[in-house]
Amino acid sequence: MAFEELLEDPVIQKYLHELVGPKGMPVAAAPPDGEVTDEELAEELGLELNDVRRALFILYENDLATYRRLRDEDSGWLTYLWTFEYDAIPEQLESEMHRLLTALENRREYERNHEFYLCEECGIRFEFGEAMDFGFQCPDCGSELQSLENTRLVDAMETRIDELRDELNVETANAEI
Template sequence: MFNTALFIVRLIYRQVDSIGVVFVLARLDNPIIHGYFHRLVGENGIKVLERMPEGEVTDEEVSRATGVLLNVVRRTLFILYEKRLASYRRVRDTDSGWLTYLWKLDLSPLPGLIEEERERLAANLEERMRFEEENIFYTCKNGCSRYVFESAAEMGFVCPDCGEPLTYQDNEDVLKAVQKRIEKLRPRV
């Protein structure tokens, strides 16, 4: 059985007294790793990762070993393959001519993929931060929707959903929350 809970990867790139890269345990119970795989392959895909047999195995063997439906196993394996976290080898049966795919996990690209995801999230948050800083917002007391000044002015500062007047909304708390998330993703050295 492939034990992803003990698979060691370089997850954090950080210099430690000129020693080099810090190694940490990549565990599926790690919220960052679990979250990444959950977004990538879903809860059933995580079951495939947790219970996948070691070495080269067919998708049917993975399905039997994990108790996950064959189509879900195939979907999961192809998604992992696209991210280069799984590989396969084709073997042709000499009697029938059928191709058999033997799958194998390789989680060594995981640190780079998590780094890319972190950068993507940080860039999206920075874009949101600029939007929040560059706009003035209005909302109704019922919280139906939130409008930028231009849209609110076009509607005569009246909520199109409930008819209540739109009032200025201070977005300082939103700015602080977005900034806090950016700082978590991109800590200052």
């Protein structure tokens, strides 16, 4: 995928937005060709220098930007020249999707293997053991805790897990019934 196409992809735009936030998005969304200083970016984009530096650091932490330092011989000041490295974004997104799949599978198993009770007044959910410890009464308001059916939640997780597996071309680890 060409660099320009990467930046036009709404999924990649969302990914960058999640990383750097709204203040850093102008930095992430319009990376210049070649090296640039944080001061140049701030001036060009009309942003606060601290917002630009924060965005650059986040991009650096996520292997999406690199820098090299130059020391001014006269003043001793360091200048950082930044380069954007967006080629790895598709692989990073795939890695994130794998982490999400694992987390959803673990959560689904947790939901399947536990019995829950709900305080309908407070909206607080308790595992069976907690509910039993409280005598099936809400510790906040004293209302009776009601058995909570979480089949819809588990079904929704299974649907999302199947979608992720299809998208990632991942087979089911264990045959599930």
